[in-house]
Each structure stands twice: as C-alpha cells, then as structure tokens.
Amino acid sequence: MRPTVHDIADKAGVSLATVDRVLNGRPGVRAVTRAKVEAAIAALGYVRDVAAANLAKSRIYPLVFILPEGDNPFMRELEAEVRRAGLHSAAERTQLSVVTVPAFDAAALAAAIDAAVAENVSGIAAVAVDGPEVFSAIERARAAGVPFVTLVSDLAGSARDHFIGVDNIAAGRTAGSLMGRFLATRPGPVAVLAGSMRVRDHGERLEGFLAAMSAMLVARAILPVLEGQDDPELSFSLIAECLAEVPDLAGLYSLGAGNRGLIRALAAAGRTDVCVIAHELTAETRAGLESGLVDAVLNQDAGHEVRSAVRVLRAKADGLPVNAAQERIRLDIFIRDNLPAEPDAVDPSAAGGN
C-alpha cells in the first residue's frame, strides 16, 4: 500500500496535525521539525492522494474560457468542447464557463479578463488578441493570483502561465512544404487568405508558410495576403475576385477561418484544380476534403485543447508542476484518406480525458 499521512507522522515521530501543517504550508512548525517531516515524506515516497484531498476540501475550481464571438466554426467547436467537458467536470471538481467577446477586439478581451478576475475565478483561458490592454489585463490577473493560459493564439512575452495550442510557425511551414510537394513543377502563383494580423497565430502561420515556400527549389510568386476578417462574405468576395483576376492561380493557403466563403467561391468558379490547404477540420473543410476541393487540412484538436487547458489551470491553481511534453498540442494533417469519422453526439456518461 502507498504511504499515508499517518505513516509520515509515525516515521517522523510527530503528530498528524504537524504533518498536515508541513504538507499544506501552514505556519506553526519549527524548521527542524519541518525538516524531519520532509525527510520522512521523501523516505516513504509519499504522494498526496488528490482524490481524497479534493474530497476533504470539497473545493471547486471555477474556470473561464474567453472566446471570440461570431460564426467562426472552430471557435464554436471550442465552445462546444468546453460544454462537453463541463458535463463531466463535476467529477474533477471544476466548473467551466464560456464568455464570448467581439473578435479581434483587444479592449473587449481585457475587460472580460478583468471581469473574470473580479468574479474570483480559479483560472482563465483566453484566445489572445495582441494589444497593450491585453498585456496589462493578464498582468492584473496574475497579480491577483489567477492562473492564465492563452489558447490557440499565444501572447509570448506576456505574463501568461502557459500556451495551449499548436506551434503556428511550424504549421505554416508544414502548409508551405505540402503545397510545394503537391504542386511539384506546376507553374502559377499562390494566394494566402488570412483573418487578421492582429492575432498572432495568423501572423505566425504566414511567416512559416513564406519561409517554407522560399526554401523550395521552384521559386513561386506569392500574392499579397488577403485579410478576410474571418468573415464568410468578405472571404468569398476576396477569393472570387482573386480567382477572376489570376486565372493561372495554382495554390491557395487559408490560414484563418474564412473557409466557408473560400469554398463557396471555389465551387462557384468550378476551380477544382487549385491546390487548397486550409486550417481546422470543420464541417466546411471536411466537405471540401471529401469533394476534392480542398487538398489538405491542418488541424488542432479542440477537445484536446480544452482538456489540456483545464488540466493546466487546475495544476497551476494547486501550485503543481505541468508536464509540458504531455500538454503539447499536435498539429494534425488530414487528407481525404485519413479523415476521422464524424464526431458522435455528446455522451455525458463518458469519463476521462484524452
């Protein structure tokens, strides 16, 4: 059997109360006694039984996810995954909630962060927009002792505890590399559709893509980046216009969330010959892959990200270390042949993470 607090007390020759004080960093223990207890803990290889501890504490952890509003399918999927995780979150003593704010709006995000801090939550996960207001809001949260993780789009250099999302530079590089291989020697320029350069993930993906394309043996023209604001209508018209103006367009990299408009424009123009690489496996991009309009989709698993965020925030709230390797989010590559089955309906009885 694994050792308990009682074993520590026996081994160290102190009382249970003293062990408790040492374990939970409470005052009222002399340095020598504390050392004795710590020695016993180390000798026995004691590890706290978190289940029992949480039971005794009956503590709950209210965690807030701040996501951009609007019809960005990936963000809505993230929201759905938060709700899904919330169904069995009671077992892990977490209470998840979602707050939505206007997309690409640093001031609104900062206000939402401050509001969450005021509500005294145990942790915040947010899709970061770049801006000084956001930096200082994160600093205020951390100063108030509230763990903070960035989700999907990072804000390196800020006070955030952790970033949960893919390496976006590598994602862009992967897109560029696949595009190069798929196009091979076929001539023609490549277009890029982004949402906004005010979120770092888009900027980073572009950076990686350009780097990979410029490393190709065959030099290829990259058209100026189209900014569709992750809006279906705007994305549609931008792409439709581009297709009309550039008849020999060879490739199209969609690094944001404008895929609905993009696919509609491609279908309308009947251009199945363009090599299309998009991000995030949603209903639209899945249909695009199946119909052959889209050649590859780079994806980050929303469910994994939500569960990872919950784990990290809980660990930070408890002052526990995080296994960075385990929390690394993988970049999935999907082509027509390795599409996963359609996700099933929510099953509240399911336990565990993934």
Add this chain to the structure above:
Amino acid sequence: MRPTVHDIADKAGVSLATVDRVLNGRPGVRAVTRAKVEAAIAALGYVRDVAAANLAKSRIYPLVFILPEGDNPFMRELEAEVRRAGLHSAAERTQLSVVTVPAFDAAALAAAIDAAVAENVSGIAAVAVDGPEVFSAIERARAAGVPFVTLVSDLAGSARDHFIGVDNIAAGRTAGSLMGRFLATRPGPVAVLAGSMRVRDHGERLEGFLAAMSAMLVARAILPVLEGQDDPELSFSLIAECLAEVPDLAGLYSLGAGNRGLIRALAAAGRTDVCVIAHELTAETRAGLESGLVDAVLNQDAGHEVRSAVRVLRAKADGLPVNAAQERIRLDIFIRDNLPAEPDAVDPSAAGGN
C-alpha cells in the same frame, strides 16, 4: 451542490442503506422501492462521485499489457509509455504491468493471456496475433469476467471488448495517397516492406495501400511484398537487394517495424531520391525525416494508446460505458516540418491524461 446519496434517500423516503443497495445492485430491495429510488436518482440527476467511491472501496485495478518482445522500437516505446503511465497510476488506482512474448507467436500470446487470467487481473491489453489459440484464450478471459482490449493490431470477430489503435486500412490508403501525390508523374515501381502477414495491422495497411495506388490516375507497378519479420538485418538485406535489382525504384512503403534496416540500406546505396513512407515515429524514422531519406511517417501515439487502454479497461471493469469517439486513436502524419520536439525525460510529478 451536486446531489449525494443522502439527498436520494430523503427524496425517495427510504434509508441510506436502501439507496446503497439500489446503486450497487445488491439484493434485498422490492421492485416498487427500487423504482422509487431510481425515480429520485433520475429526478435529482445524481451521479456517483467516483473519487469518493474509489476512496471508500480502496480497490486497485491490476492491468496487464502483453507486448511482443524484441527490438521493435514502437513496441519498446509502448512499453515505456506503460511504465510512464504506471508512475502516476496510483492516483487512478490502477497497477500496470507489462509481459512480453515472442513476436508473431500465437501460442505464446495465448499462454500469456491464460496466465494473466489465472492471476486474476482486472483487465488485459494485448497486441493481437492472428490464430485460433488466441481467439479461444480471449474467450476464456472474457468468460472469466476479465475485460480484454486489443492494442495496435486488432482481432475483429473475437470476443475482445474494444480495439485501441488506428484504422489500419485508412492508414494504408493514406500512405498510398501521399505516395501518389509525392511521386506525381515520376515513373518507376514501388516496393512494400512488411513485417509479417500474421498480424492483421500489416495486412490491413497493405490492403489500403494497394487500393489507393490502384485508384491513382497514373498506373504504377507494385513489387511483391517483402516480409522482413520486423528484423533489422533481414530488412536490410531485403531492401539492399531490392535497390540493386530495381534501379528505377520510385517509392518504398514500410508498413512494419523494419525501418532501421531499411534506412541503413537506403543510406548505404545513397538513394535519397526514393520516396519513402514509413510507420511509427521512432528515433530511426525521425532521423530519416530530418535527413530527408524519409518523406513521411504515419504514426500512432503510443502514449495516447496506453492511456486510452487504461481508461477503457477501467470502465469495462466497472461496467461503465465507453465513449468510442473519445477513444478513437488518430493517425498522425509527420513530415519534416511538423515534427514534434524530442520527448522529454519522464516526469513522475505530471498528472492527468491526454
């Protein structure tokens, strides 16, 4: 607060003991009383607090992983992941152990299954070899009430509860599809290196690969399958011989574990022009991707598989349902540009799954 057994007792107007009898399916409750209690449970939306239940039971679940022995790097990684998971398995009240048996040996596997059943374990995960002995051993395990999952290689049609691994037909199709795109119009035959057709995963991958290749616009000769028994030396000589005899070889699909020998043979022949697609991201295939000898690696995440197997076996042991969607193992595609960072050293302090 979420409801407890006490709330049910109050609501149903019965005692705690009766609620307990209903919840745990113990005898001694009239049908009418049972119905009252069940109504109260449904009305309150009660869900058992598993943490408290496990604490009270102080039950442990001994789970056994039966893996092929030998220097198959992926199997050794699986073994390492089992040990890694075992480090914090105490928290989940599981006790993991690994048993190795000769590879491709149905009788040895069946014997190991019987031995595990005799030891009265709570669950068994095994890399299935095809054979009648294995079928009947699985049936004996299930008859003895021991949950059984197949790992990596399935045995559909057997009594196993669940399969933990990728869809190997889709994996083969993906390999074929990528091979076709990467080769484009380049002429030349393609070779396939397998381990043994006695494990179904190899057979299924081959099936998918051939299907995808035959669906290509450009017809391409596929050489007879080379069976390397997952042995580095044998694989080396088979590939070396093949490279010598087929100078215009265009592609090479390695669907088993003979990658060390394969890469050595390619390097020795200086053939960086052959399009190579291999399975499982190991030290060898990673180095191959980085050096450019290997073009793509299809991977299943050993850590995910182990954690999924543990979750499924525990759920089966407790008679709980399994969320199949959540337990589906993804097929990862790795190219040079989306290689994850080298795995870190084991960190026993890490909590949670992924």
Add this chain to the structure above:
DNA sequence: AAATTTCTGATTTACGTACATCAGAAATTC
C-alpha cells in the same frame, strides 16, 4: 523565575461513498 509567545500533540468532524451488522417491519407461507 514568571510571563509571554511560539510551536506541537491529541482529538474531532467533515467530505461522499462502500459495506457490514442487526433489529425490526412487512410480506409470505403454513
């Protein structure tokens, strides 16, 4: 040496569930 402060021990209750025991009520059989 007395008074004070700081530390430590002993004990208790609680968290939510599992499980066992025993007495008594209700239903069934004779």
Add this chain to the structure above:
DNA sequence: GAATTTCTGATGTACGTAAATCAGAAATTT
C-alpha cells in the same frame, strides 16, 4: 394466527486528507 422468509432502517466503520480546536510543551522575553 403463528412461523417463516424477505425486505428495510438504523447505525457504525472505513477510505485518506483537510481543517479546526484546545491543551500543553518548548522556547523566548521580561
């Protein structure tokens, strides 16, 4: 209606930890 069987209630202990209380020991100050 008595005897029996089957069901139900009441109660208690246990799991491993958290947290509180209070008494007493040790160290410190006066």
